[in-house]
Structure formats: C-alpha cells, structure tokens
Amino acid sequence: MTTTAIELSVEDGVATLRLNRPEVRNAIDDATRGAMIDALEAAAGDPAVRALVVTGAGSAFCAGGDVRGMKQRLSAPPEDVAINGWRRQARTHRAVSLLHLFPKPTIAAVNGAAAGLGCDVALACDFIMAGEAAHFTMSFIARGLIPDGGGMYFLPRRVGLARAKELVFSGRRVAAQEAVAIGLADRVVPDADLPAAAHGWARELSAGSPAALALAKSVLDRSLEMGFEAVLAEGSKAQAICYTTAEHRASVAAFLERSAKR
Structure with missing residues (x-):
C-alpha cells in the first residue's frame, strides 16, 4: 500500500509504515493523518503481519505537525478555529490510538528528528530504536501548544513524571544516547544499520504465538x-x-x- 503521504510494505511478516513526506521532514498534515489511519487498520487486520516498524523517509523520522497547515487553520473565521481543531484532534487521536493499541509488537525506528507530534508517534510504539543521529524533542511549547498526540500519557510512563515535565516545559533536544540513558528510547544503533536492526528486532519480538x-x-x-x-x-x-x-x-x-x- 502506497499513498502520497504513507508507504506500507510487508516483508517476512514485518510491516513497515514509512512516513513519506521527506521534503517537509515528514511533517504530519491532514492527508497524512487519514493515510496513517488507513495503513494501520490494514496492517492490524492482515494475518500475514506479525509486527510493525514505523519510520520516516529521508533524513527525519517526523518533524511534527505541519506548520504551514497551522497557518492556514488560523486564517479560518475565529468562530471556526476551535471546532475545526477539535475535529482534527479526533483524527490525530484515532491514528495514535490505532498505533498504541496495535495488536502486534511495534517498533519506532527513529532516523533523525522526532519532534512534537513525531515524538508522540514514536512514544505510541511498544519500543523505540534510534539511529545515532536521532534526536527527540517535545517541541510543542515553541508553538505555544501542549503535547496532543498522547505524549502526556506515554512520556511519564517511560521517563517518570518529573523528567516528563522537564522535557515538555523546556522543549529541549534529547540526543539518542541520552534518550536511552533516561528511558525515552530503548536501543541505539548506527544510522546505516537502523532499518535492518529494527526489522530483525521486530521478527524476534513476534516469533511467539x-x-x-x-x-x-x-x-x-x-x-x-x-x-x-x-x-x-x-x-x-x-x-x-x-x-x-x-x-x-x-x-x-x-x-x-x-x-x-x-
């Protein structure tokens, strides 16, 4: 399955969902939300799929929400901004819920930046494997926003409440090695090895019933x-x-x- 925004492929029982907007560092727009929902539903229902790897095309995992889309949304009549945002949040939460509740092992293979909503997407997976150049940031604060893709649920469960507050309040960048040290990520591998390593780990995790x-x-x-x-x-x-x-x-x-x- 391939759309403009998402690529979904299956090899040896492992599905790979690749965010496919490298020209904007895989920022998530409305079309990407819909394509992600479709891909996750398809992979969850496919008996040939035993595990899922989520990654990004190009040099980034996901730069977060599409800022250009944010600008367009703010140009709507003031009385429409809130309800439009509520509807968009429902789509975001549907995608993140499908990933979190995916009935098979899931791994985020983080290549480059996982920022804002991209960090939330990684956190929604069971495990996070980072390339050496990967970095994570809860960058919502820089846009005057709060984490809205499940990060405020997932992050404290990984790193503890105080550390989660520090990362959300500061929006600072966390490099791959620090991410592993604080429990934000599980493994670091050389960037060139990331696709094969994530695929191999997914096969290992999904070998059982x-x-x-x-x-x-x-x-x-x-x-x-x-x-x-x-x-x-x-x-x-x-x-x-x-x-x-x-x-x-x-x-x-x-x-x-x-x-x-x-």
Whole structure:
C-alpha cells in the first residue's frame, strides 16, 4: 500500500509504515493523518503481519505537525478555529490510538528528528530504536501548544513524571544516547544499520504465538492503571483464550513428544 503521504510494505511478516513526506521532514498534515489511519487498520487486520516498524523517509523520522497547515487553520473565521481543531484532534487521536493499541509488537525506528507530534508517534510504539543521529524533542511549547498526540500519557510512563515535565516545559533536544540513558528510547544503533536492526528486532519480538502476544500486550498496556487483583483477573481471561489456541496445543504436543524420546 502506497499513498502520497504513507508507504506500507510487508516483508517476512514485518510491516513497515514509512512516513513519506521527506521534503517537509515528514511533517504530519491532514492527508497524512487519514493515510496513517488507513495503513494501520490494514496492517492490524492482515494475518500475514506479525509486527510493525514505523519510520520516516529521508533524513527525519517526523518533524511534527505541519506548520504551514497551522497557518492556514488560523486564517479560518475565529468562530471556526476551535471546532475545526477539535475535529482534527479526533483524527490525530484515532491514528495514535490505532498505533498504541496495535495488536502486534511495534517498533519506532527513529532516523533523525522526532519532534512534537513525531515524538508522540514514536512514544505510541511498544519500543523505540534510534539511529545515532536521532534526536527527540517535545517541541510543542515553541508553538505555544501542549503535547496532543498522547505524549502526556506515554512520556511519564517511560521517563517518570518529573523528567516528563522537564522535557515538555523546556522543549529541549534529547540526543539518542541520552534518550536511552533516561528511558525515552530503548536501543541505539548506527544510522546505516537502523532499518535492518529494527526489522530483525521486530521478527524476534513476534516469533511467539500471535494470540498470546496480542493478549499479553492488551493487559500490560493497561496494567499501570489497574490494581493487582484486576491484572490477575484480566490475565485469567486472556489465559483462558490462550488455552484454546492452535499454538498452545502444538507446543504442548511437541514438548511431550520430545520428552518421550529422552
């Protein structure tokens, strides 16, 4: 699947969603929001896809929201600015929610800048792998805005509340090595190795039962908002489903067969 704004390809069970506006450092405009929603829905529903890598074309991961679009929006009649923004936020939140709730492992392969909404998109993934030249910035403050793509939910869960406040209030740039040191990113690799390394990690993470992975992810993503007993209860329901899967049955049969031969 390829649109003007998004490229989606699948190789060896790993889908790669590439933001494809390199001339504006993959800034996200309204068309990109819609194309991202379509691509994520397609990849989530494709049984051939076992994991997802999100990256950017050219020299940047994503420079954030399209500032030219912001200027056009502000030229609307004053009484329309707020409701238009509310509608646009709904589309942004739909895209980020699809990424966060994607029922398979997700990796942001951050090449170059992940700024503003681009940083939020990276944070919505399960894991972040950064190239050596990558950098992150919650740059919303420089536009008189607040993080609106889930960053105020995801960032404190990665780096802690005080650190998240510091990064949001200052809007400062965080280089790849510091990002790993503070928990903002998970791994750093040479820039030239980033695509292959992210693809390989995605294959490794998605080698297990697709049902078990999806169910474990669904519980883990909610576990910080639940008490101990609620996590156990959700885990029990998920495990009951796992008991019925072909992967579980095959694994038990294979184990017993190996044991019988010893």
